[in-house]
Amino acid sequence: MSRKGLSMQRKRRFAALMGLVVALGVFATSSPSPAAAGASLLEVDDLVQLSVAGEDELRVVIPDSADLATVDIVDRRTAEVIGSAQPGGEIDVPTVMGTAVIDLVEQGGAAPRLLARASASISQTGSNLPSAAVVVTEQSTFLAWASVPSVGEWRILDGANDVLATTQSNAVTLPFTLSSVPNQIQLVGDGNIDEVLTRLVRGFAVEQHEDSGVGTASTDPATLTTTMLKYETYIPDEYADAIDTGLGIDCESGDGSDYSYGGDNRGLEYDTLKYRTLATTHHHWEEKTSSIQSFVNPTDRYIHHDDGSYEYESSRTADVGGVKVSTGPNNGFDSSGTIDHSVGNPYCSDWNTIDYDQGHTLWATGSYIVRGKHDRMPRHQVYLKYRGTDFPPLELVFHHELTDPKCLNPVYAQVYCPQWEYEYTK
Amino acid sequence: MSRIHGTFARVAGAALVSSLLVAMPASPGGAADARFNAGLWDDDLDTRWQAHVMSAAASQVGYEAFEDLDGRTSDGSFKDGRGSAVFGMFTHASSGLMKTQWQSGQPDQWIYSGCPDCTHPSMRMLSEYRPLLDVDDVRLAIFAGCYTSLVPSWGYSLPEVAAARGMDSTIAFPGLVYSPVSTSERPMSETRYSGNYFWERAATYLKNGAAVADAMKWATSDLLAKEGDAGGWDEYQIDGSIASPGQMTLTPERGGRLGTSDLLWDANLATDEDWVDWAVAFAEDRVDFANALIDILLENTPTAAGLVAGPGGSEYLVVGTAEQVTYRFDENGRLVDLSSSPTAQGDPTYSVAEAAEIATQFAMEHAAGFDQTWPRSDRVLHHIEGENLARFTWRPRTHGIPVGRTVLIEVDLRTGDIGHYIDAQARSSSAPAALEGVVTEGQAIKTAREAAGAGGELVSADLEHWVQTRWLVTLDYTEPTVVDVPASGGGTVQEKVEIPRFVQVEIDALTGDVQALSGT
Numbered sequence: 030m031s032r033k034g035l036s037m038q039r040k041r042r043f044a045a046l047m048g049l050v051v052a053l054g055v056f057a058t059s060s061p062s063p064a065a066a067g068a069s070l071l072e073v074d075d076l077v078q079l080s081v082a083g084e085d086e087l088r089v090v091i092p093d094s095a096d097l098a099t100v101d102i103v104d105r106r107t108a109e110v111i112g113s114a115q116p117g118g119e120i121d122v123p124t125v126m127g128t129a130v131i132d133l134v135e136q137g138g139a140a141p142r143l144l145a146r147a148s149a150s151i152s153q154t155g156s157n158l159p160s161a162a163v164v165v166t167e168q169s170t171f172l173a174w175a176s177v178p179s180v181g182e183w184r185i186l187d188g189a190n191d192v193l194a195t196t197q198s199n200a201v202t203l204p205f206t207l208s209s210v211p212n213q214i215q216l217v218g219d220g221n222i223d224e225v226l227t228r229l230v231r232g233f234a235v236e237q238h239e240d241s242g243v244g245t246a247s248t249d250p251a252t253l254t255t256t257m258l259k260y261e262t263y264i265p266d267e268y269a270d271a272i273d274t275g276l277g278i279d280c281e282s283g284d285g286s287d288y289s290y291g292g293d294n295r296g297l298e299y300d301t302l303k304y305r306t307l308a309t310t311h312h313h314w315e316e317k318t319s320s321i322q323s324f325v326n327p328t329d330r331y332i333h334h335d336d337g338s339y340e341y342e343s344s345r346t347a348d349v350g351g352v353k354v355s356t357g358p359n360n361g362f363d364s365s366g367t368i369d370h371s372v373g374n375p376y377c378s379d380w381n382t383i384d385y386d387q388g389h390t391l392w393a394t395g396s397y398i399v400r401g402k403h404d405r406m407p408r409h410q411v412y413l414k415y416r417g418t419d420f421p422p423l424e425l426v427f428h429h430e431l432t433d434p435k436c437l438n439p440v441y442a443q444v445y446c447p448q449w450e451y452e453y454t455k
Numbered sequence: 456m457s458r459i460h461g462t463f464a465r466v467a468g469a470a471l472v473s474s475l476l477v478a479m480p481a482s483p484g485g486a487a488d489a490r491f492n493a494g495l496w497d498d499d500l501d502t503r504w505q506a507h508v509m510s511a512a513a514s515q516v517g518y519e520a521f522e523d524l525d526g527r528t529s530d531g532s533f534k535d536g537r538g539s540a541v542f543g544m545f546t547h548a549s550s551g552l553m554k555t556q557w558q559s560g561q562p563d564q565w566i567y568s569g570c571p572d573c574t575h576p577s578m579r580m581l582s583e584y585r586p587l588l589d590v591d592d593v594r595l596a597i598f599a600g601c602y603t604s605l606v607p608s609w610g611y612s613l614p615e616v617a618a619a620r621g622m623d624s625t626i627a628f629p630g631l632v633y634s635p636v637s638t639s640e641r642p643m644s645e646t647r648y649s650g651n652y653f654w655e656r657a658a659t660y661l662k663n664g665a666a667v668a669d670a671m672k673w674a675t676s677d678l679l680a681k682e683g684d685a686g687g688w689d690e691y692q693i694d695g696s697i698a699s700p701g702q703m704t705l706t707p708e709r710g711g712r713l714g715t716s717d718l719l720w721d722a723n724l725a726t727d728e729d730w731v732d733w734a735v736a737f738a739e740d741r742v743d744f745a746n747a748l749i750d751i752l753l754e755n756t757p758t759a760a761g762l763v764a765g766p767g768g769s770e771y772l773v774v775g776t777a778e779q780v781t782y783r784f785d786e787n788g789r790l791v792d793l794s795s796s797p798t799a800q801g802d803p804t805y806s807v808a809e810a811a812e813i814a815t816q817f818a819m820e821h822a823a824g825f826d827q828t829w830p831r832s833d834r835v836l837h838h839i840e841g842e843n844l845a846r847f848t849w850r851p852r853t854h855g856i857p858v859g860r861t862v863l864i865e866v867d868l869r870t871g872d873i874g875h876y877i878d879a880q881a882r883s884s885s886a887p888a889a890l891e892g893v894v895t896e897g898q899a900i901k902t903a904r905e906a907a908g909a910g911g912e913l914v915s916a917d918l919e920h921w922v923q924t925r926w927l928v929t930l931d932y933t934e935p936t937v938v939d940v941p942a943s944g945g946g947t948v949q950e951k952v953e954i955p956r957f958v959q960v961e962i963d964a965l966t967g968d969v970q971a972l973s974g975t
Binding site for chain 2: 255257299300301302311313315316318320321322324325326327346349414416422423
């Protein structure tokens with residue numbers, strides 16, 4: 030059995046034993062059902078209504094009241110026109126993995142006019158993420174999502190994790206700004222916010238660049254020659270204490286009090302060598318090739334003296350086999366990748382591995398779906414590097430803050446910090 | 456403590472360097488590209504870390520950096536070179552060609568230098584780049600592989616074509632260069648030795664503003680100190696289309712388009728008073744450097760100074776002088792190395808024997824404990840076209856085996872000046888108490904063959920001491936390879952090409968355990 034298999038089996042067994050704790054009601058949620066067909070996702074007055082047409086199909090309706098000529102629905106991933114509608118008309122848009130990213134372009138004037146950009150995701154079986162949609166117009170950003178039981182509050186954050194809005198309803202409208210683009214909808218549990226933060230996340234990266242933003246229809250879709258996805262886990266501090274759960278599943282020192290471990294001593298950075306693990310998929314669109322890499326940095330152990338100083342003691346490196354990266358076929362237009370990650374501190378029990386699973390689909394037009402779940406320790410950062418015309422060289426997909434080293438412990442995590450589920454589409 | 460900060464200026468030939476810091480080539484994203492190709496090759500040679508660290512360094516100074524660590528198609532490599540400001544290939548190579556990709560059951564893919572009137576629809580050659588157009592924006596090209604600076608029988612060398620097409624500065628190697636031999640299951644973090652360590656150190660220096668020639672010298676010094684052997688990387692040759700390719704830097708001017716970085720010099724010093732002020736302030740926090748600060752003023756005219764990241768998290772004090780010499784001191788104030796810019800033109804005025812006397816005298820004055828009776832090896836070489844250097848290397852012996860120190864000095868045969876001085880000392884330099892109990896040569900060779908695989912021809916088996924007493928067993932697995940190479944006038948011709956495949960096995964002489972494998 031593989032190391033991960035063994036680790037996961039132990040985790041599940043122990044988790045079952047500890048299920049009683051959960052059953053006592055310390056924390057409980059129920060998953061939302063997949064969205065029912067016909068359920069409305071979002072309605073922007075006099076412009077567009079988005080709703081779920083089927084299990085994996087989005088319906089776009091141009092209201093009767095809209096003062097518009099013919100509206101083209103353009104798939105931003107393929108840059109192809111899916112269909113056209115006049116006020117009162119509707120078009121069903123196929124989704125990829127339950128997601129769609131479209132432009133609404135009005136025809137009939139001197140030049141095509143980009144009315145809005147929309148992104149929608151339909152809740153998938155097995156996911157806790159509710160169906161949601163965002164529409165960006167020249168003036169505003171409209172966001173809406175399906176209700177979820179036990180929600181205390183929703184937060185809307187930008188890419189820097191700054192809170193743009195909080196709400197207890199299921200929709201919000203924000204003014205358009207270039208400096209703070211809504212990027213995440215986070216659900217805050219109805220318990221203690223400090224203890225149980227942002228369990229569910231739906232993210233949107235909405236392109237709102239000045240030179241290609243809302244209001245101007247792009248006739249020549251930008252294309253890339255290379256896209257590289259990098260997923261880093263890192264410890265922001267210079268030193269980190271050992272995991273000390275009190276459940277007997279911690280580090281070699283027994284109670285974790287003797288040693289500290291070297292962290293990465295960094296914040297949000299790119300292309301640094303300071304990480305615990307790094308997994309990459311690299312896609313060359315012209316050559317229709319994709320490649321993978323995985324990296325694990327050594328873990329340095331230090332004696333933490335009473336005077337506060339740290340003395341280097343030894344170093345070990347975890348097995349890079351705990352990072353399994355794969356890519357799907359690259360047809361020069363889209364490609365995909367998966368990362369299955371279970372790597373821990375090599376001085377500690379493999380109960381306490383950093384676990385995450387992630388899948389991504391990337392397009393040569395710059396669109397993407399990035400979704401997965403991860404332990405809430407340490408920090409998780411995913412970014413894309415682009416090479417192509419009219420593209421920024423780099424785009425942060427997410428940078429998720431850590432909660433607590435104890436969240437690596439599956440039992441503790443189940444109670445206090447369940448895995449962070451996310452999806453980002455563009 | 457107040458620190459004196461100044462603008463970046465290279466002490467030796469500051470005006471020249473300034474003229475080299477030309478505007479970066481534009482790319483759609485606003486910064487220049489840097490591309491690096493490497494791989495875990497079919498014989499488990501693992502060069503991935505080299506590309507990874509260079510890519511990270513380039514990114515951190517503002518380039519749009521990408522690395523391909525699983526090989527690259529020859530087409531892809533060719534395009535990478537065309538679109539980049541910095542381009543590096545870390546791979547198997549021979550004169551005039553570098554392997555870009557291997558796949559089981561598929562023909563290997565290569566980049567070739569070129570030959571007179573070479574044309575071929577599917578072969579990618581550096582000579583295909585349009586002169587002064589396709590690669591004129593390449594500041595630095597790295598051909599990190601064996602024999603890459605040599606001229607093949609069928610055409611041109613890689614550096615000469617690169618220079619002719621407009622690449623500003625190139626780094627290539629005339630002999631064997633060693634990198635770690637790994638496996639697909641082994642993390643790269645366990646391959647930070649040999650060539651991987653050389654490029655890790657070079658990347659650190661380049662990122663911090665060092666000129667290419669300095670970065671090569673200092674990386675040589677660091678690798679020598681770490682492992683007692685520079686693995687062939689110390690014979691780097693720098694070429695290129697500009698007048699002083701060794702002075703090329705990776706970093707732009709401070710505040711330039713690519714952003715800022717920790718540049719090399721913390722202070723520029725116009726007078727001795729400036730130096731004293733700076734040194735006093737500097738020594739407040741770093742008393743261990745005090746002796747070095749005093750010595751440098753007594754013997755030289757310091758004009759710039761700063762700290763650079765030394766190996767293993769240490770710091771080195773680096774001082775440039777009006778004599779156009781750069782000194783580096785470790786945290787104990789010991790002179791680690793010294794470098795200057797040798798001449799590139801003129802007839803030699805010193806014989807190798809005379810240069811040996813100069814080098815010996817210099818070592819006696821600067822390398823504490825140096826003994827001129829230590830065994831010495833001599834050779835003549837150059838790093839930049841036109842240089843004429845004599846290199847002398849001493850290693851002391853205990854119980855008849857080389858032990859943990861190397862003093863290396865290169866002397867300019869035209870001027871008699873010291874071009875490069877290294878006093879490399881092992882982290883733990885205590886000599887072995889005795890050689891009783893070490894594994895025999897026969898046992899070491901047997902172990903090496905088991906580790907490296909059957910069939911290799913024994914090249915050498917050396918017992919020495921560097922941190923620990925060890926056997927270094929070198930085996931040669933090279934087999935002539937028939938490769939289609941471009942032919943003058945068009946088409947191809949089959950050439951028997953030697954792609955060197957040497958494996959060096961490091962064995963703990965006391966336990967008989969294999970410590971590391973490196974190969975070419």
